[in-house]
Amino acid sequence: MNQPIAHPNRSAGLVELRIPSKAEWVAVARLAVAAVANRLNFSIEDIEDVKLAVAEACTNCIQHAHGSDQIEITCETDSDALTIRVRDYGQGTRPEAIQSRRVDEPRVGGLGVFLIRSLMDAVEYDVHPEHGTNLVMTKKVTA
């Protein structure tokens, strides 16, 4: 009998989503990821954190990743954590676009990365100006 092919890099809870890099699709991404998060034992507050972090990541792709018409969102669930990868293939992402800042006086823009870093437990950016940006972020189940 044939044995199932092992995919060592793929957990049982793997969900992949690809959306157009357009503002009207961000809601689809955040709701889909919220549904994935809902399958773990996250609190409602934590699910809201994940929703916002994913939306901010997608918004950054739309606003800064020029030339990328798709955004890939991958969710991997473990029993105690949700890891989300948000990937674009755009060019021209400037380092300051992914720098975090805190608001000390009114200034428009730049809050998205700060929110991502505040709401998620681990955040890692891999930026290639010519080949896009890969963001990996993790939220641990604390409930």
Place this chain on the structure above:
Amino acid sequence: MDIKVNVREAQGDTYVVDLNGEIDVYTSPKVKDAIGDLIDKGHYNLVINLEKVRYIDSTGLGVLIGGLKRVREHGGTVNLVCTNPQIKKIFDITGLVKIFGIYDDEDAAMKALV
């Protein structure tokens, strides 16, 4: 997903902007236009009611910050009405609680403008 925007005149030269829905990168231009129209017409004291807002992201925050900057140039201000814990949390962690007056009800937000 959409945002409903209702603008109404309150006491004095104060205007209230009622928002209902979700404010994100797609819907925030509608909010920006409503606030911008009021400012363009010379109304610099605003109450923005977020009581029926279920979600706001950084683009929504940016619109509110932009409005506040503009009215401050004319000696005005923007007060917010918000009791949603998740949204208040966003204002808290970004430090925006130090910049905006955030009140539990519209009466308190109006009185604080005077």
